[in-house]
Every structure is written in C-alpha cells, then in structure tokens.
Amino acid sequence: MARTDVQLMLDVKAGDEQSFALLLHRYRTPLVNFLYRMVRNREQAEDLAQEVFIRVYRARADYVPSAKFTTWLFRIATNLALNSVRDTRHQRMEVSLDAPVTVDSEEGDERRIDVAEKNPNIEEHLVQEAQRDMIRHAIDKLPEKQRAAVLLHKYQELDYGEISKILSCSESALKSLLFRAYETLRVELAPLVALRAKN
C-alpha cells in the first residue's frame, strides 16, 4: 500500500532520501503545471518548482504534520509564483499578431506552422490552439490571487479549506474570490461559452 504524503515526509525527516524521491515524482507534474499557468513561462515554472522542492527538503528537520502536505507544498508554490509574477510583470512582452504562429505540442515541443496550408487537420488544429490561447489569455488577465484560486480549485482539486489556507484568507473570502474570477472568465470567454451552449 502506498505511503501517504505525511508518512513519506516523516521518513524524509528521518533521513530517507528515497522517500523524498517518491514525493518529487508524485508532485513534480502538478507543481510545474500550476506554476506554468501562473507565470506563463516554462523555464521559469521549472525553476520555481525546483525551488519548492528545495525548500521542502531544507525544512525536513523541522517538519510537523500540522496541515495537509499539499497545503504546505502549494502554499510555498503560490508565494513563489506571486512574487515572481509581481517581479516580472514589467518584463512580460505582448505577442505580436504579425509573429509566426507557433504551436506547443503535448510533449512541449514547438513547431512553426504555415498558416497558408490548406490541410483541414492543420486548420482544425489551429482553431483548437487559438481557443486554448484565448483560455490562457483569459486566465492571464485575472488578478494574481484570483488566478491562483482558480488554478488551485480547478486543476489541483483542492477543497475550499485548503485553498483558503494557501491564500491566507477565510473560506467565505475565497468563495467570493472564486465567484469573481469565474464571472470574469465567463465574460472573457463569452464567444466560446456561447459556442458550447449551442452544442
């Protein structure tokens, strides 16, 4: 039977390096994805995710399971992400509409696509990618705390209690935050929402 996060972390505290490797394997993908959706830069997301694991490792001697491990882990990640977003806000470049269209495949590789191609599969792919860009852009436009709340709620499936601890707010404040975020997304993604309603 797989050990729980708390059991693994207590084993790390006792000096078991293998337990840390298991935690790393278990949470690297969710962490990288959360951070990527927060900072919108893959390299930066991986650097921040590494920093999260290093801080967990450094804190191992003093670890006390007073809260869920995911609460602690994502609290570190959220704080790092919020600091990073605020630090680099002025450095973020807007994508020019004249720039060549690039596509992120599921493996993370980028391919340059010639928009003049008449291949219907490519067109369908372009439409799908344009929709994804619209969704990403809508998330990007959210204030940082609303963005973090949506990402933790939607993609990490954390409960309201956990998210409120991560964001250092009350549960009622969190629910209000989430409601405003979804309301903004509803407006930003209105064309796609309408399309979905038709289907």
Next chain:
Amino acid sequence: MSCTRMETRLLGYIDGRLKESEQREMEKHLAACPACTVRVNEFRSVSSLLDELPQIEPSAAFDVRVRARIAAEPVKQNWWSWVGAAPRVLVAASMLLLATVWVGHRPADNANMASSNSGDETQIMQDQDLPVLENYDVLANFEPLTELSQADSTDDSSEQEM
C-alpha cells in the same frame, strides 16, 4: 434564497460540494430564477473550457537538477555528530577531563597530610591558630619565640665545638 446569497454557493453547487440542505435550497432557487440558471450553465461551460488546457510534462532534466541542488546543500551538523565521526577523540577528551579532575582534587602538601592523619581535633586547632600566625606584631613579641632564638644560638655554638 436571494441571487446574491446564491453567488457564494454557485461553485460549490457545480462541484457537488454543498450539504444536502444547501443543495435543495439552490435547486429551489434555480427553478424560479432563469438568470441564475443561465449563470450556472455558463459557469459550467467555463469549467469545461478550462479542462481543455493540456497538461505539460516536466523536462527530462528536472529531477536531475533537483538532485544536484540538494547535493549542493550544506550538510547540517549537530554537536552530536562529531562523536560518531571520531570516537578516539571522545576517548582522549574523556581521559583528559578525568585527569584534570583528579589533579584538581589531589592533596596540596605533606603537612596537610600529617594534620589530616592526626584527626579532626588537630585540624580545628590549626585552623584556630592561623589568625595568630598571620599577625607579625604578636609573633615579634611572643616570649617563647624569643627564648627559642636564644636556645638555637646556644645549640649552634655547642655543635661547632664538636
């Protein structure tokens, strides 16, 4: 339930995280409020659109980088760690400490040893004489000592004759 009050429960309703009583209250409100029903459906569409974002995989070097950074972390040492690392040092230090304690508690000279052998009474008497012996004026005018000095000079002269 008013529309405003429904707002904070809307996502919980969509997620299925409301208590049974709250769920029933929401459904009752939605049955009578077309605007909130549209909002619920649109929030569900937004949630479904968010599902379309693909997940990315960490790069192949991610784990290696984490391990490299951990390996570069300074090793935390507590004051017990040198005990395990150098038992000979511990033994030598212990012997030195014992030797220091033994030297510190060893008797100072033979006179003290003699007095201690004659018992507590003699020791008490010696302690009482100490203030007198330290007073030079008393010693200078002490008749038995003046007689003693005369006796010494007489003995010395008789020895020389022998």
